[in-house]
Amino acid sequence: xxxxxxxxxxxxxxxxxxxxxxxxxxxxxxxxxxxxxxxxxxxxxxxxxxxxxxxxxxxxxxxxxxxxxxxxxxxxxxxxxxxxxxxxxxxxxxxxxxxxxxxxxxxxxxxxxxxxxxxxxxxxxxxxxxxxxxxxxxxxxxxxxxxxxxxxxxxxxxxxxxxxxxxxxxxxxxxxxxxxxxxxxxxxxxxxxxxxxxxxxxxxxxxxxxxxxxxxxxxxxxxxxxxxxxxxxxxxxxxxxxxxxxxxxxxxxxxxxxxxxxxxxxxxxxxxxxxxxxxxxxxxxxxxxxxxxxxxxxxxxxxxxxxxxxxxxxxxxxxxxxxxxxxxx
Amino acid sequence: xxxxxxxxxxxxxxxxxxxxxxxxxxxxxxxxxxxxxxxxxxxxxxxxxxxxxxxxxxxxxxxxxxxxxxxxxxxxxxxxxxxxxxxxxxxxxxxxxxxxxxxxxxxxxxxxxxxxxxxxxxxxxxxxxxxxxxxxxxxxxxxxxxxxx
Numbered sequence: 001x002x003x004x005x006x007x008x009x010x011x012x013x014x015x016x017x018x019x020x021x022x023x024x025x026x027x028x029x030x031x032x033x034x035x036x037x038x039x040x041x042x043x044x045x046x047x048x049x050x051x052x053x054x055x056x057x058x059x060x061x062x063x064x065x066x067x068x069x070x071x072x073x074x075x076x077x078x079x080x081x082x083x084x085x086x087x088x089x090x091x092x093x094x095x096x097x098x099x100x101x102x103x104x105x106x107x108x109x110x111x112x113x114x115x116x117x118x119x120x121x122x123x124x125x126x127x128x129x130x131x132x133x134x135x136x137x138x139x140x141x142x143x144x145x146x147x148x149x150x151x152x153x154x155x156x157x158x159x160x161x162x163x164x165x166x167x168x169x170x171x172x173x174x175x176x177x178x179x180x181x182x183x184x185x186x187x188x189x190x191x192x193x194x195x196x197x198x199x200x201x202x203x204x205x206x207x208x209x210x211x212x213x214x215x216x217x218x219x220x221x222x223x224x225x226x227x228x229x230x231x232x233x234x235x236x237x238x239x240x241x242x243x244x245x246x247x248x249x250x251x252x253x254x255x256x257x258x259x260x261x262x263x264x265x266x267x268x269x270x271x272x273x274x275x276x277x278x279x280x281x282x283x284x285x286x287x288x289x290x291x292x293x294x295x296x297x298x299x300x301x302x303x304x305x306x307x308x309x310x311x312x313x314x315x316x317x318x319x320x321x322x323x324x325x326x327x328x329x
Numbered sequence: 330x331x332x333x334x335x336x337x338x339x340x341x342x343x344x345x346x347x348x349x350x351x352x353x354x355x356x357x358x359x360x361x362x363x364x365x366x367x368x369x370x371x372x373x374x375x376x377x378x379x380x381x382x383x384x385x386x387x388x389x390x391x392x393x394x395x396x397x398x399x400x401x402x403x404x405x406x407x408x409x410x411x412x413x414x415x416x417x418x419x420x421x422x423x424x425x426x427x428x429x430x431x432x433x434x435x436x437x438x439x440x441x442x443x444x445x446x447x448x449x450x451x452x453x454x455x456x457x458x459x460x461x462x463x464x465x466x467x468x469x470x471x472x473x474x475x476x477x478x
Contacts, residue, residue, distance in 0.1 A: 075465055118380075128379075217379060221462030225378055225387070225409055272386065282386045284409040293413060328463035 027185030028053055029150075033170050035192040041161045041200035047071075051172045051188055052150040055143035062144055065174045067137040069096055069153045070116050072123070072169025072191075074207070075131050075219075076329070077160040085135045089151035096135035096153070107178045115179050116171060123191035124167050125207040129218035136175055159197050164205040168192040210234045212317060213304065215324045222251075222285040222297035222326050230304045230313075233277035238311040239304060245271045245279045248309065249302040250321075251289050259297060260289040265309050279304075285326075300324045362424040365446050370395045371455050371472035378468050393475065402431065410470075411440045411459045420444065429457060 029052040039045045055063050067087060073079045085096040105115035116132035153172060170190050173179070177186035194208050205218070212234045216227045230245055239245055246269045250261040262269060268288075271279035285297050301321040303312040315322045373392035375384045393405045396418060403415045416433035420426035421444070429444045445456040455472040 217463070217466050219463045219465055223409065224462035224466050225376075225383065225468070280386075282383055284407075287407040287409060290407075326462075328465065 028172060028174070028188050031170060031172055031188035031190040033168075033190050033192050035168060035195055037193070038196040038198060039159050041163070041197055042158055044156060044158050047155040047157070047168065047170070047192070049153040049155070049170050049172055049190075050150070051153075052148065053143060054148050055145060057143065057145040059145050062142050064140050064142040065176045066140050067096070067151070067153075068134060068171070068173040068175050069136075069155075070120075070132055070134040070169075070171035070173075071155055071157070072116075072120065072130050072132045072171075073157065074160060074162075074164065074166060074205075075129055076162055077157060079131070079157050080133055083133065083155060083157040085153060085155050087137065087151055087153045090149045091141050091151075092139065094137050094139055096137050099134050099136050105179050107180050112179075119179050119181065119187075120169060120171060120189050122207075123169050123189075126210060127205075127207050127214055127216065127218060129205075129207070130169070132169065132171075134171070161200050162197065162202060162205055163200045164197045164207065165209065166195050166197070166205075166207045168195055212237070212313070213315075213322045215300075219328050220326055221328065222291070225282060225284050228271070228281045228283075228302070230271060230279045231277065232279070235317055237313045237317050239306060239313050242306045242311070243273070244307050245273075246305045246307065246309070247271065247281060247302050248305050248312070249300060251285065251291075251297045252299045252301070253296060254298040256299075259291060259295060262289070263309070265305065265307050271304075298326055300326075364423040365420060365426055367396045367420070367429075367446075367455055368398050370475040372475050373470050374454070374473045375471040376468065379466055392470070394472065409461055409468075411442055411461065412436075 031049055031051045034048040034050070036045060049069060057063055069085055069087070071079065071083065071085075073083075080098065087094055087096060099112040101111045101113065103112060104110065105112045108115040108118060110118060112134040113132050116134050117130075120132065122128050122130050155170075168191065170192070171187065173187040177183060179187060210231055210233070211229075212231060214229045216229065217224065220226050228247060230239075232239055232242075232245070246265045248261075248263045248269065251259045253259055269281075271281040273279050285291075285300070289297065291297060301323050303314050303321055305312040314320045371394050373389045375382065376387060376389060376392070377383065391405050392408055394408070394410070395403045397403070400417050400419065401415065402418045404410060404412065412431045412433040414433040414435060416431055416436070418429060418431050421428040421430060426444050426446070429442045431440050431442070433440065441459075443458040445458075447454050447456060449471075452473055456469060457472070458467060458469045460466055461468055
């Protein structure tokens with residue numbers, strides 16, 4: 001009886017070792033992407049992901065899975081509605097379908113899109129106005145040992161109506177592996193070089209380069225809670241050696257009429273230092289300016305100042321104020 | 330051998346008796362989900378925007394809401410919220426609510442917040458999720474009862 005138990009134990013250990021070896025030696029190859037340098041607004045652009053599979057499976061075992069692919073693009077592109085993903089491989093070609101929001105990624109307990117955002121973030125971009133969207137092949141594919149293949153995933157997508165500098169995100173994975181944090185074999189991520197969209201109206205949205213000042217989230221209305229940031233490390237300004245930085249700020253209605261101005265150096269206007277010469281201030285505009293119930297703030301103009309209010313920094317380190325327009329589109 | 334058999338039968342009989350008595354007790358237990366009682370004053374203890382925790386960066390001391398037993402609610406002044414006026418409230422379902430429905434005074438349409446009622450670190454929380462401005466921005470306000478120790 002004891003001998004049989006010991007034999008069983010050895011078998012379990014052997015199976016465990018086999019599974020471990022299998023996991024270590026099977027997976028996807030590094031992901032590279034082909035992304036054009038620029039496009040004009042509303043142009044339909046093609047991006048291509050290149051990766052491959054290297055199955056190392058003990059014969060006669062097989063590995064059956066569906067291909068996953070994800071893209072991280074600005075929300076303003078509305079890629080959920082207009083992006084189309086297809087793939088080509090020696091094992092077959094096909095169309096990929098967006099995974100429904102209701103389907104939960106088992107490891108994170110979030111939707112696949114939220115799980116990808118949580119796991120991969122926004123990469124080298126500095127301002128977050130992005131969404132990850134994850135797609136899955138409609139068919140499953142079975143791999144045998146050493147059946148190495150390369151595959152391409154083509155993404156066709158409209159680039160939206162805004163001028164921007166952005167680095168796009170891409171992901172490929174295996175459906176049966178989910179998004180395990182410790183896994184490095186079955187999920188491959190890459191971010192593109194800087195991609196520029198030109199030809200549109202309005203200011204350039206620069207997701208890539210450090211900004212002297214930003215407002216986050218990128219799209220808000222006056223009833224959102226917004227964050228003003230000041231990055232003194234971007235360039236030399238008159239506020240270089242200031243420990244405390246304040247904001248002096250004005251708000252305007254849709255007709256461009258001044259609603260209110262706050263020009264004081266108090267706790268209300270002092271930004272918090274978050275280290276690295278960066279400062280921020282969070283506030284709810286409607287409460288901050290105490291506007292009437294039927295009033296709407298359409299735009300802000302602001303400067304950053306020292307404690308005396310005499311030294312101040314504006315847009316592009318000039319005497320022009322920073323400007324922010326409340327909008328959702 | 331005979332003794333073993335008798336003991337086994339006796340034990341089986343006792344076990345079955347126990348099971349049947351358990352069944353009686355189980356059938357007497359109330360299994361209905363309790364109605365969610367949110368009446369009282371609640372203060373915000375955590376606030377996230379698009380998953381980013383702003384609790385330490387904002388002064389939340391004035392962020393409170395009161396649900397009254399007559400079906401009305403009142404808001405603290407200066408509270409960023411889906412409603413900007415007092416009014417009436419109801420849950421989407423008394424036992425299994427997924428939404429809190431507010432009808433602010435002077436507003437034609439109801440406003441709806443996603444509702445959760447978890448116990449966090451031994452304390453009941455009222456968790457509401459909604460958008461304040463743009464729909465792309467989601468906020469989660471986690472409240473605790475003001476008189477909860």
